Amino acid sequence: MVVKLDKVDVVVVGTGWAGGVVSAELSKAGYKVVALERGKNITRSDYIGVKDELRYTNRYEMMQNLSTETITSRNYIDEVALPVRTRKEVMVGTDLGGGSVHWAGATYRWKPYDFEIRSKTIERYGKDKIPKDMTIRDWGITYDEMEKYYDQWEKTAGISGEPDPIGDKRSSDYPNPPMKSSPAVNLFMDTTKKMGYHPYRVAAGNLSQTYTNPDGETLNQCMFCSFCTQYGCDFGAKSDPLVTVIPTAVKTGNFEARTGAYVRRVIYKNGKATGVLYSDTMTGEEFEQPADVVVLAAFTFANNRLLLLSGIGRPYDPKTKKGVIGRNFNGQFNITFLGARGYFKNKKFNYYMGAGALGGTMSDFAGDNFDHSNLDFINGGGIELRQYGDGAIATNHVPKGTPAWGPEFKKNSIYYANRSLNIWYTMATMSYWHNFVDLDPTYTDSFNDPLLRITYKYTDQDRNMAKFGIEKCQEIMEEMGADIVDVDEVPDEFDHIYDGGHYAGGVIMGDDPETSAVNNYLQMWDVDNLFVVGGSAFPQFAGHHPTATIGALGYRASEGIIKYFKNGGQLVEAEKKSRVV
Amino acid sequence: MADKPTDVNGKNDMSRRAFLKNSGLVAGGLVGGSLVGGLLTNQFQQKPTETENKHMSGGLQEARVFINRAEDFAILSAATERIFPKDDLGPGAIELGIPFFIDKQLASEWGTNSKEYMKGPFITNIKSTGNHNVSRDQDSQGPNAGTQVPSPTPRYQSILNRGEIFTVGLRKIDQVAQDDFGARFVDLEPDQQDEVLRMFEEDKVEMKGIGSANFFYLLLQTTIEGAYADPVYGGNKDMMGWRMKEYPGPRMSYLDTIEDEEFIKMEPESLRDYQGH
Numbered sequence: 116m117v118v119k120l121d122k123v124d125v126v127v128v129g130t131g132w133a134g135g136v137v138s139a140e141l142s143k144a145g146y147k148v149v150a151l152e153r154g155k156n157i158t159r160s161d162y163i164g165v166k167d168e169l170r171y172t173n174r175y176e177m178m179q180n181l182s183t184e185t186i187t188s189r190n191y192i193d194e195v196a197l198p199v200r201t202r203k204e205v206m207v208g209t210d211l212g213g214g215s216v217h218w219a220g221a222t223y224r225w226k227p228y229d230f231e232i233r234s235k236t237i238e239r240y241g242k243d244k245i246p247k248d249m250t251i252r253d254w255g256i257t258y259d260e261m262e263k264y265y266d267q268w269e270k271t272a273g274i275s276g277e278p279d280p281i282g283d284k285r286s287s288d289y290p291n292p293p294m295k296s297s298p299a300v301n302l303f304m305d306t307t308k309k310m311g312y313h314p315y316r317v318a319a320g321n322l323s324q325t326y327t328n329p330d331g332e333t334l335n336q337c338m339f340c341s342f343c344t345q346y347g348c349d350f351g352a353k354s355d356p357l358v359t360v361i362p363t364a365v366k367t368g369n370f371e372a373r374t375g376a377y378v379r380r381v382i383y384k385n386g387k388a389t390g391v392l393y394s395d396t397m398t399g400e401e402f403e404q405p406a407d408v409v410v411l412a413a414f415t416f417a418n419n420r421l422l423l424l425s426g427i428g429r430p431y432d433p434k435t436k437k438g439v440i441g442r443n444f445n446g447q448f449n450i451t452f453l454g455a456r457g458y459f460k461n462k463k464f465n466y467y468m469g470a471g472a473l474g475g476t477m478s479d480f481a482g483d484n485f486d487h488s489n490l491d492f493i494n495g496g497g498i499e500l501r502q503y504g505d506g507a508i509a510t511n512h513v514p515k516g517t518p519a520w521g522p523e524f525k526k527n528s529i530y531y532a533n534r535s536l537n538i539w540y541t542m543a544t545m546s547y548w549h550n551f552v553d554l555d556p557t558y559t560d561s562f563n564d565p566l567l568r569i570t571y572k573y574t575d576q577d578r579n580m581a582k583f584g585i586e587k588c589q590e591i592m593e594e595m596g597a598d599i600v601d602v603d604e605v606p607d608e609f610d611h612i613y614d615g616g617h618y619a620g621g622v623i624m625g626d627d628p629e630t631s632a633v634n635n636y637l638q639m640w641d642v643d644n645l646f647v648v649g650g651s652a653f654p655q656f657a658g659h660h661p662t663a664t665i666g667a668l669g670y671r672a673s674e675g676i677i678k679y680f681k682n683g684g685q686l687v688e689a690e691k692k693s694r695v696v
Numbered sequence: 697m698a699d700k701p702t703d704v705n706g707k708n709d710m711s712r713r714a715f716l717k718n719s720g721l722v723a724g725g726l727v728g729g730s731l732v733g734g735l736l737t738n739q740f741q742q743k744p745t746e747t748e749n750k751h752m753s754g755g756l757q758e759a760r761v762f763i764n765r766a767e768d769f770a771i772l773s774a775a776t777e778r779i780f781p782k783d784d785l786g787p788g789a790i791e792l793g794i795p796f797f798i799d800k801q802l803a804s805e806w807g808t809n810s811k812e813y814m815k816g817p818f819i820t821n822i823k824s825t826g827n828h829n830v831s832r833d834q835d836s837q838g839p840n841a842g843t844q845v846p847s848p849t850p851r852y853q854s855i856l857n858r859g860e861i862f863t864v865g866l867r868k869i870d871q872v873a874q875d876d877f878g879a880r881f882v883d884l885e886p887d888q889q890d891e892v893l894r895m896f897e898e899d900k901v902e903m904k905g906i907g908s909a910n911f912f913y914l915l916l917q918t919t920i921e922g923a924y925a926d927p928v929y930g931g932n933k934d935m936m937g938w939r940m941k942e943y944p945g946p947r948m949s950y951l952d953t954i955e956d957e958e959f960i961k962m963e964p965e966s967l968r969d970y971q972g973h
Contacts, residue, residue: 164971166946169925174806185813200813200852298957338949463959467943468950504950507924507932507943519897520779520916521890529785532941533959558815611851 117401123147126406128378129413131213133649135356136669142369151376154210162347168506171346175202177217179209184560188611190572198558205613212356219344219471220320222274223659224265226482227258250546252654255626256635268666272354273326273334276318294323299464303475303500306595312479319472320354330363341504343471381425388645411647418651419621420567439632441553443546445656446618453581454539454588457597463533469504481658492580496542496658515601540584543658552621581605619650626690634687636675648672757930762803771866774882778889779919786940794922797931802859809857818855854906865911926967938964946970
């Protein structure tokens with residue numbers, strides 16, 4: 116029996132940056148908000164004293180328990196998809212604050228080019244530059260319109276950084292100065308500068324000083340303790356929803372975060388969402404939470420799956436190339452982090468120290484910052500050297516040719532433990548008609564609902580760009596003085612390893628309801644009171660990490676929801692476009 | 697403040713606790729966060745002596761909790777010692793407690809795959825290569841790839857959990873040793889043992905339910921983890937793995953040293969030190 120609860124103004128599914136920002140803004144504006152989180156209720160004290168590499172990095176303590184639900188994966192439309200069974204193969208955050216609690220902190224704004232990629236590519240290189248299978252889209256919003264939301268999120272999160280010397284217009288500086296640097300980062304910065312590039316320090320959600328944000332939340336200074344990525348910060352020095360937007364929402368008295376609440380359906384009647392159905396993971400009871408506005412702000416996988424399971428929106432069909440839900444699945448996959456590793460025979464680095472976003476970067480080969488006329492791909496990516504602060508299990512890199520085990524492995528892995536550095540190219544991924552998500556016909560979750568199925572393959576665009584990026588990383592590493600430089604090999608095909616945590620698309624933004632699911636307020640074209648917020652809205656991925664853009668979209672959506680409460684209806688008039696597939 | 701070696705199980709720990717309480721620093725528990733914890737750790741906790749550590753691991757951790765048959769454990773010990781041998785750099789797998797580490801891991805939620813998706817249908821024709829692509833290393837890819845030992849694309853499609861894979865795999869090692877070399881694995885010469893292991897690594901052994909290379913890489917991964925995980929899990933005995941690598945263990949802060957040019961070598965500390973008791 117389903118217990119029907121009292122109606123609230125807004126129900127938000129997910130408590131990461133997307134759901135957290137929406138919850139804070141709506142409850143600040145006086146609306147009653149309930150946020151549903153399938154994971155545990157966690158606080159800072161869950162991370163105090165637990166700096167344990169095996170448990171968090173190798174056993175994925177903070178990642179979703181897959182025994183109840185995972186994804187299935189295949190490369191081609193005619194293949195049988197197999198479940199991705201282990202947490203080594205799929206990294207999805209869970210618990211209060213979502214993936215935002217274990218993020219590294221690297222913060223990038225995406226470029227004007229990223230938001231208008233289709234128009235700008237055609238404008239500069241002509242229509243033929245875009246391969247016919249590629250389904251990249253303008254977002255229906257420009258960087259200039261996004262700027263104020265980026266600015267607001269950076270201030271809420273307390274980002275520490277310096278501007279990209281070849282970056283885009285900013286209305287204000289980062290709220291905090293950049294973090295301290297390290298010899299490894301300095302070596303990368305000095306070398307790339309000498310080579311004529313424009314390096315700068317990665318903007319960080321690891322705070323360079325104690326900071327109070329505009330909502331009155333105080334964040335502490337980062338200690339460079341190195342337990343950052345895949346860990347919760349025990350100092351309150353990494354910007355996440357637990358120290359920012361969630362306490363802000365709680366303070367209003369209008370907000371409740373309900374954990375252990377596994378949302379299974381959006382309830383949808385007569386063209387409107389009326390609430391959500393969820394199961395309490397501790398009791399098994401089923402509840403209906405009615406609301407005037409439903410916000411799906413969960414992970415990309417969950418946003419897509421909930422719409423498909425609820426029968427909302429037209430599912431994308433790759434055979435006809437019609438429909439919208441599931442279209443343009445994209446993200447940062449293995450191929451987007453390839454580069455070069457250098458081994459230094461006579462130089463040691465304190466590589467056990469660090470922070471998630473401690474690093475140097477450059478965008479000389481990102482976006483359309485370089486001429487693509489004679490290149491066999493579009494877009495590009497950042498080049499980064501990051502000093503996460505590696506644990507002892509992590510530092511087992513050995514020069515190519517070393518056996519994987521035995522005396523020589525032991526000798527080299529110990530010798531090079533503090534003598535190797537890595538540079539990678541965080542390249543963009545473009546969308547294609549053949550990369551999409553739908554529901555799996557075979558495998559189910561513990562409620563017997565179908566799993567989400569992902570169909571994804573690499574293209575020449577991906578492989579060519581990876582090759583280009585690897586060469587740049589190799590040149591820099593050689594210039595940095597490494598004695599041995601090993602480069603990554605470009606894979607032939609996507610191998611179904613979903614690490615990195617950055618998957619996007621499927622419920623994409625756009626200005627054409629024929630090819631996009633949500634408008635530029637993240638409001639569904641088909642359902643006025645349903646907003647789908649987060650990485651699921653990206654029509655394609657840029658060459659930088661996604662978090663700032665997800666935070667910014669949270670503010671954009673919040674503005675839209677408040678407008679909707681005042682005026683109702685569709686907030687954006689659809690521009691009828693000629694459909695390009 | 698030096699604790700006696702007999703303090704290892706916390707039995708004689710009262711003097712330090714009493715002092716901390718009286719000093720007021722722990723009023724309200726660890727509410728001040730680990731800053732306070734670390735302050736206490738750094739200031740008051742002595743470095744564990746060798747005797748103390750021997751008591752701790754020897755007394756509590758060197759017993760099997762997953763592997764029943766002593767002969768299976770002997771195969772595991774011999775195999776891990778070939779993967780991570782004792783040499784002039786320092787101890788090998790056995791001295792580091794790696795076989796006990798692996799045994800404990802197999803008894804854990806990881807060993808029983810309790811947080812993995814284990815619903816069928818399963819692929820039934822898993823053999824050497826099957827759907828386990830062993831041709832490509834994952835170690836250099838992905839933002840967290842640095843945290844993994846070199847391993848093949850590990851699409852896990854076996855109905856067996858990791859504990860079962862180890863049981864099947866260890867016995868298969870012995871069988872190959874007897875079939876190909878005419879003796880138990882533990883009785884072979886080191887070179888012959890390497891040859892047996894290499895057959896698994898190169899996926900040349902037919903196994904039921906799992907590719908032999910996949911078993912080998914599980915064995916390899918756990919051996920490395922056992923060398924370098926916190927000693928609380930039974931490996932990395934006396935932090936000897938960390939000492940070889942000059943890894944300091946968990947620390948509160950590097951705020952004052954992150955900019956230093958020189959390599960800083962520290963006496964390692966474990967979670968036991970870090971958590972302050």
